[in-house]
Amino acid sequence: MLQEHGAKVEREKYHVIITNEIIDEALKTVPESFKLFDVIGNQTHDFSEHNVYFTPGSAALNILDYNSGEIRKPTTADYARYAKLVSRLDHIASQSTAFIPTDVHEKISDSYRLYLSLLFCEKPVVTGAFTIEAFDIMRDLQLALRGTKEGLAAKPLTILSCCPTSPLKWSDVTSQNVVDCAEYSIPVEFVSMPLSGFMAPVTLVGTLVQHTAETLSGVVISQLTNPGAPVLYGGSPAIFDVRYETTPMGAVETQMIDCAYNEIGKHLGMPTQGYISLSDAKQLDAQSGLESSMGATLAALSGINNISGPGMLDFESCQSLEKLVLDNEICGMTLRMIKGIEPKEDFPSLPRFEELLKEKHLLISRHTMRYLSEEFYLPGSVIDRANRARWQEEGGKTLLERAHTGVEKLVRECVPSRLPDDKKNELTKLMEREARRYGMSSLPHIDS
Amino acid sequence: MDILKEISVRLQQGDDERVCELTRQAVEKKVPPRAILDEGLIGGMNIIGERYKAHEIFLPQVLLAAKAMYAGTDVLRPLFVKEGMPAIGKVVIGSVQGDLHDIGKNLVGIMLKGAGFEVIDLGNDVPPERFVETAEKEDAAVIGISALLTTTMPVMKRTVDLLEEKGLRTKIRTIIGGAPISEEFAKQIGADAYGYDSTNAVESVKRLIMANESD
Ligand code: B12
Numbered sequence: 001m002l003q004e005h006g007a008k009v010e011r012e013k014y015h016v017i018i019t020n021e022i023i024d025e026a027l028k029t030v031p032e033s034f035k036l037f038d039v040i041g042n043q044t045h046d047f048s049e050h051n052v053y054f055t056p057g058s059a060a061l062n063i064l065d066y067n068s069g070e071i072r073k074p075t076t077a078d079y080a081r082y083a084k085l086v087s088r089l090d091h092i093a094s095q096s097t098a099f100i101p102t103d104v105h106e107k108i109s110d111s112y113r114l115y116l117s118l119l120f121c122e123k124p125v126v127t128g129a130f131t132i133e134a135f136d137i138m139r140d141l142q143l144a145l146r147g148t149k150e151g152l153a154a155k156p157l158t159i160l161s162c163c164p165t166s167p168l169k170w171s172d173v174t175s176q177n178v179v180d181c182a183e184y185s186i187p188v189e190f191v192s193m194p195l196s197g198f199m200a201p202v203t204l205v206g207t208l209v210q211h212t213a214e215t216l217s218g219v220v221i222s223q224l225t226n227p228g229a230p231v232l233y234g235g236s237p238a239i240f241d242v243r244y245e246t247t248p249m250g251a252v253e254t255q256m257i258d259c260a261y262n263e264i265g266k267h268l269g270m271p272t273q274g275y276i277s278l279s280d281a282k283q284l285d286a287q288s289g290l291e292s293s294m295g296a297t298l299a300a301l302s303g304i305n306n307i308s309g310p311g312m313l314d315f316e317s318c319q320s321l322e323k324l325v326l327d328n329e330i331c332g333m334t335l336r337m338i339k340g341i342e343p344k345e346d347f348p349s350l351p352r353f354e355e356l357l358k359e360k361h362l363l364i365s366r367h368t369m370r371y372l373s374e375e376f377y378l379p380g381s382v383i384d385r386a387n388r389a390r391w392q393e394e395g396g397k398t399l400l401e402r403a404h405t406g407v408e409k410l411v412r413e414c415v416p417s418r419l420p421d422d423k424k425n426e427l428t429k430l431m432e433r434e435a436r437r438y439g440m441s442s443l444p445h446i447d448s
Numbered sequence: 449m450d451i452l453k454e455i456s457v458r459l460q461q462g463d464d465e466r467v468c469e470l471t472r473q474a475v476e477k478k479v480p481p482r483a484i485l486d487e488g489l490i491g492g493m494n495i496i497g498e499r500y501k502a503h504e505i506f507l508p509q510v511l512l513a514a515k516a517m518y519a520g521t522d523v524l525r526p527l528f529v530k531e532g533m534p535a536i537g538k539v540v541i542g543s544v545q546g547d548l549h550d551i552g553k554n555l556v557g558i559m560l561k562g563a564g565f566e567v568i569d570l571g572n573d574v575p576p577e578r579f580v581e582t583a584e585k586e587d588a589a590v591i592g593i594s595a596l597l598t599t600t601m602p603v604m605k606r607t608v609d610l611l612e613e614k615g616l617r618t619k620i621r622t623i624i625g626g627a628p629i630s631e632e633f634a635k636q637i638g639a640d641a642y643g644y645d646s647t648n649a650v651e652s653v654k655r656l657i658m659a660n661e662s663d
Contacts, residue, residue, distance in 0.1 A: 061598055106602055110599065198551070245646060317628075
């Protein structure tokens with residue numbers, strides 16, 4: 001395909017040289033914006049301009065278990081709890097397939113996440129395939145909900161993450177995933193991960209050059225397959241910590257790279273994504289709060305359209321439901337921040353102050369009643385705003401305890417997805433058929 | 449300064465040209481090649497390893513030292529033509545079948561080489577049969593397998609099982625690593641060791657080889 005469009009292909013070396021003309025051609029057709037729709041078909045996202053949405057960090061290896069305080073491999077039951085929780089987190093606009101349930105055959109565990117997400121939560125899903133084959137079932141699950149290929153193209157339901165391999169490589173798996181998504185107009189987020197100083201230049205500029213080339217090559221594959229296919233100009237770059245051999249997502253330089261490529265993506269005319277609001281801490285400690293908030297703040301101010309990360313700890317390897325509840329507040333505060341400061345019946349000012357002097361307070365003023373909920377974001381009880389005596393009387397709970405209370409409450413109060421039963425059954429039939437291909441006679445039992 | 453000591457010091461400074469030169473001089477002075485290797489080169493690398501672990505130096509300094517070490521071993525190699533370059537052991541490494549992540553595995557490979565092991569790197573997406581066949585053919589002491597995906601972890605067990613089937617489990621030891629792997633998982637699938645970073649991997653492989661020699 002690339003050759004047909006004028007790219008120079010050196011087959012022996014597995015090299016393709018993409019020319020400026022091809023890139024320009026791709027940039028002409030790549031959409032400036034696109035919308036996302038939930039399981040029911042209602043619009044939830046408009047990825048355009050500087051609109052900002054949060055999505056949980058995806059594909060963790062482990063889950064942080066509240067009761068033991070230890071990490072463990074997740075199961076179907078954990079996933080159902082997660083999806084129900086996300087359905088109740090107001091400031092997290094989409095789900096992600098946040099971790100891999102290990103109680104099903106490994107060949108279906110990527111697509112099975114999507115199935116569970118579609119059953120338990122109405123929000124659209126940021127996901128990804130681990131193999132070429134997994135795409136088929138993931139597409140079929142979506143077609144089952146939208147009816148036809150055209151129906152799905154008109155109302156995209158998921159975003160697939162597709163990762164080039166630094167430096168400048170595309171594996172069979174991810175390049176095929178890009179092609180397959182483009183054919184069905186399923187949005188793709190490109191997740192290039194140059195590691196500064198290791199698999200990319202140590203300078204932030206050098207890393208950005210590499211990130212740009214890797215991401216543009218993805219845009220080319222997508223647009224040549226199907227001009228106009230929706231994409232997010234995304235990434236998960238990181239600096240490489242030369243002491244611990246790790247890829248810190250909470251490092252300020254990592255977050256600077258994210259904000260900078262966001263500007264490049266916007267300049268090139270695409271909506272953007274970034275793995276930026278997450279932490280490398282191992283538990284819900286101060287580090288976990290500071291790294292996630294710094295990332296969320298920078299990302300929102302930069303206008304990264306799809307901000308990935310909430311819930312995630314430990315270098316993208318561990319999801320925590322308690323952290324999700326905390327991060328939901330970080331997202332809420334951040335979304336409030338970017339609404340900014342605006343006059344609301346503030347001028348002329350004199351009447352307001354006359355009222356204050358007369359009444360001695362403004363607590364029940366009409367102005368207050370009208371604008372209180374717009375002006376203040378009042379966080380849930382995970383954020384401690386009690387005075388000390390009240391905090392003590394209410395049990396003197398730690399952040400982790402408060403977050404856990406939040407998880408329990410929200411999961412308990414979750415209302416089942418409004419997806420009609422016949423659609424749910426269709427999804428289950430498709431997933432069971434896929435499971436049988438790999439010798440599983442049934443799927444794990446799920447308490448609804 | 450004693451020439452072996454100087455080789456070690458220069459190696460720690462990552463001065464590959466000087467290490468090459470000094471190694472040549474030592475050979476001319478009839479210092480036994482084995483001593484140059486063990487006391488000069490590997491001796492220097494061991495100190496580097498300790499200092500890295502203690503965060504006194506960082507990864508780039510370690511790799512520079514390793515480069516200096518190769519400069520020295522290149523000089524020594526022709527002297528070992530008959531018996532072959534003495535390596536503290538041969539290790540076959542690769543990323544498990546289905547897994548394209550290889551950064552961590554590559555780093556482990558570099559560090560093992562730096563510590564004096566002969567490393568045969570099979571790349572990524574390596575099926576169990578290739579691990580076992582290569583280790584058998586090359587007479588390797590250890591197979592090192594890397595996995596970064598939940599979904600590819602189970603494939604590691606097939607390599608251990610294949611060794612068992614072929615009656616090679618006690619001759620060829622296995623070590624596994626990667627973000628989803630734990631000590632517990634290694635035990636569960638019958639692997640002999642687990643390593644959480646490159647320094648730890650080197651220590652564990654050394655331990656495995658020592659244990660095998662004393663068997
Ligand atoms: C960089 C990266 C990539 C790069 C890999 C580039 C490359 N050449 O390897 C790219 C972008 C290509 C990539 C692709 C994908 N990735 Co990836 N990736 C990562 C990331 C962020 C860092 C891995 C890394 O290099 N770390 C730095 C190195 C130095 O550390 P390390 O690998 O852990 O190795 C150290 C130790 O573990 C140990 N060790 C490692 N191997 C061995 C072996 C032995 C014998 C020993 C003793 C020790 C040892 O020593 C090493 C040195 O310190 C991880 C997150 C994470 N926390 O691991 C995700 C991660 C592993 N990827 C993930 C996913 C989902 C994918 C994709 C499926 C995404 C997609 N849909 O396209 C594809 C994989 C396709 C496939 N079939 O393989 C998930 C795993 C999900 C899961 N539950 O299984 C993770 C956890 C991120 C996430 N949450 O989404 N990825």
